[in-house]
Amino acid sequence: MAAYLDFEKPFAELEAKVEDLKALSEREESPPIGEELAKLEAKAAKALADLYSNLTPWQKTQVARHPQRPHCLDFIRELIEDFTPLAGDRSFADDEAMIAGLGRFRGQAVALLGQEKGSDTETRIKHNFGMVKPEGYRKAVRIMELADRFGLPVLSFVDTAGAFPGVEAEERGQAEAIARATEAALILGVPNVAAVIGEGGSGGALGVAACNVVLMMEHAIYTVASPEASASILWRDSQRAQDAATSMKITAQDLLKFGIIDGIVPEPVGGAHRDPAAAIRAVGDAMERALTIFGGLSPDKVRSLREEKFLGIGRKA
Incomplete structure (x- = not known):
């Protein structure tokens, strides 16, 4: 239950x-x-x-954070065959908050990226609650470059409250690492599709979500900063997180209107945590449809479509 x-x-x-x-x-x-x-x-x-x-934006935030909501590894287990994880950034360490690897998605070879929050105390500590460090973003860059070299589409499962804010992350170049990951996603010659499956928090999410197609689950959120952080910045009061959530337009429904995302994936009644298998299938179906758009397109065309998408955000028709 x-x-x-x-x-x-x-x-x-x-x-x-x-x-x-x-x-x-x-x-x-x-x-x-x-x-x-x-x-x-x-x-x-x-x-x-x-x-x-x-649901209000704050209620959607609570649903997006539900501990029983399916996480990145759940999606990979159900949707990806022959998943082979790849570890390390070839420079400092392996970051287990960033899942990366290769596999087959409904018969097609793909590269996989995603943040994993963990499902219990042990795995949450192991995966650092989904908060990625610089080495995690550099690992993502490595996988994206590998995918580009071998012509593999990239699928991203976005679920993070934000990049890890610790001193050691800043010392190792957190901002630069996120920027490099965002750049790598934007210049790929292969199609990339992202699904925001829970929280899409700040640059921590954008580092693997600058994609040709960005999908969001119905009750997910995607935001420049968490409601609590925004309330602390705007009003010096984190208790006003509910006000911040409403003001920032963080829901899939709002972001679709603004053209920031490209589609909403319906969830089972009562949220994805009530029927994870159905929710995961729905995301898989939406990703499969998104990939078909780019079949046979040249790398230059894939890049130009992505460029047009992001340059068009915020512009009037």
Whole structure:
């Protein structure tokens, strides 16, 4: 059963009643309650659908951060065959917050990039909560250059609160590393497709999301800074994160209107964490459709289409 978020409490109460009735109906001495149970299940399903059809930006932020939401490695396990991880930046170290490697996506050889947050205490520490260090972005550059050399499309799964902000990351050139990764993504002669599957935080996300096609899951967020950081900067009060989330237009629906992303991938009712398998399939289908656009195009044409896309953001038609 999914863990409930604060705003889901009314639905949680309904679902608890449904579970109680189910347990009662399974008893031998139970009176016939099938009709009542069916009505309550329908009421709970409608309540969940109504709730998720009108989420606020802050509520979407909570859904995007849900601990049971599928992460990068979940997508790779379900969508990629023969995945071979590649480690290290050939300069300093391997960064396990940045997943990189080669594999086959629905019969096509591809290169893979993505931030992994981890799913429990041990893996979250291992992957540094998805916050990538300079060596992670330099590893991404290495993989993108390899993909370009061998004509492999690049798929990116974006899910990070932001690049790692520690002193050691700054000492090793964090800003330069992100800039190099962004540049590498922009000059690729092969198509690249990114999917924001949870949080798309700041330059930490952009380093692997400067792609021909940028998709977002329905309840993901993509933002210049986290709502908490923005509230601290604007109002010197991180408790105003909800106000910041609303003001910054961080939802997929807003960003599609602005032309910053190219498509929204619908999620199962109640969010991707309620049916991860269906959510992952939907992202895979959307990525497959995106890749077909570039079939047979020359490297120069792929680059020019990407250039036109990014230069067109913010311009009036």
